[in-house]
Amino acid sequence: MKKNCFIPTSILLTTCCLAAMTVFTGCKDSNGKDSETGILRPIAENITGKWNMEESHRKQDGKWVEDPIPDGEGHTYTLRTDGTALSAFTAPDGYTKLNLGEWKVDEATGKLTLGTMIVDVLSLDATSLVMGHDEARDSETGEIMEGEFRWTFARMDENQKTLAEQLVGKWILSKSYEKKGGEWVENSNGLPDEGWHLYRADATFTAYSRSGEHEFTSDTNWVVNCTTGEVRWTAENGQSSTADVTIESDGTLSVYYSNSFDPVTGQSVAGEYKDVMVRAQE
Template identity: 30%
Template sequence: MNMKETIRTMSTLLLMTVAMVIFACTFTACSDDEMNDNTDETLFLRPLTKNLFGIWKQTNNYMLQDGKWIEDPIPEMYVNDLVFCPGGIYYHNVRREDGKTYMFESTWSADETADTLKVNGEGIRLGGLTENEFIVLDTTATDHATGEVLKGEFKWVYTRVNQPTKTAYTQLLGRWQLQKRFQEQDGQWVEVTQDMPDYCAREYDMRGSCALYTLTGDKFETKRYSGCVGEIAKWGEPADILSQWDICSQARVEIRLCFEDENTVHIYHPDNYDSEAEKMVPGGHKDVFVRMK
């Protein structure tokens, strides 16, 4: 072998060696990245408490079958929103498959070591938390169709959203002022002013509570309700149902309401609805409330 061939052979070996080194380094780097993708710091944004603040909507359900996560579709009507607030306050926005909707308040805290949440005293195991998604793991679930409690491995995925899902109850959030009152006469709604208070307002909050404020002359009254449950209209009727617990009388009462638009709601008094026949009847009266800015 002459000098030129020796140099050519050494150059070829050197290039092959460099290529192998580059390949090995690249492979090693990829392996390191894959390992990093599985570290707690990647799967869980820290601190959990700060990164959970906000509104989350349940978007996917999965159940473990034969070692694989199989999607269990969420029913179309079902809504499950979680609202985590500073100070350990938590709100739950729910719409069940039967159309009933409600919100309630609870407490929450996060355990950074165990990667768990405690909501209203109940432990919840987390499977991950990123900027726009967090995962809840559990060994029991409820069948939406039958109500049966199922055993197994389940995973629920929540996605960050800007506001709670609109339901028959969330549309009522805020304060509403009585604007007009109508009496039905010969099939027509006729405005009446008799027995109208000087001021009347309803205020609904994220705890599922309602306060009714009334001022007549120099007499100011406040009536409070809790456990408000909204229900979308059935039987083709124009009005939704709102059921609420009268704290004073310790009785559950129902009212019928219909949204004219986002800022106007018609509330029908009991004499305008036949609960046994499950339909609206003539001769009743209704109040029109407008949203206060």
């Protein structure tokens, strides 16, 4: 059975055991790279930025063998200068989940802390990063495996953001539309006096609306399929709902759905609906 030994959804959340690592104190070349370890130093100054996982390997019978990354699966890290780390994991089903944690480096041992997980920095240059660890999670079974594992990341443009990353923030409800006769027609029926959505980088979500003195707040978790634009919100009790979203060229967020609540009848009405939301000023 094909296994992918690195499960980014839990790397910021799961506590793992660590293998001992020899401390190297080799000389640096003119570019600041340790001649013995192949690591740019100081690590903390050279590791910030956005990294995309390119390869996964594990040691088998004393040799490194590739663990092919399943089709559709992907993982990026953004290590920010403020000490926070944003992890974006895309599962084979196409849904991307974000995680937010902290990162730090022990320069003496070459260990990188990501949330509650610690990995060894095996190689670092201007364009690539190799991490090593003695535990990994099987992507199919969720089983924790012990051994020797390493993962190669390539540096990428920090401005290149997925739909998941673009959604993070607060969005204010501006207008609502219903499709009639093939055309979008503005519909203010049932529109609240105030409404907003808040997508957080830790995968939590809050929806708020107020009509007169009546307020409604809903807290869920969220993931989004960055290819199809489908967002899935899941409550603590396991119930979920979906809608399609698009960030338009003018920066507004369109939310498409097929059922609307009629405040007059108290019933849900099937149709084609769209809410337009604008990003709140920070």
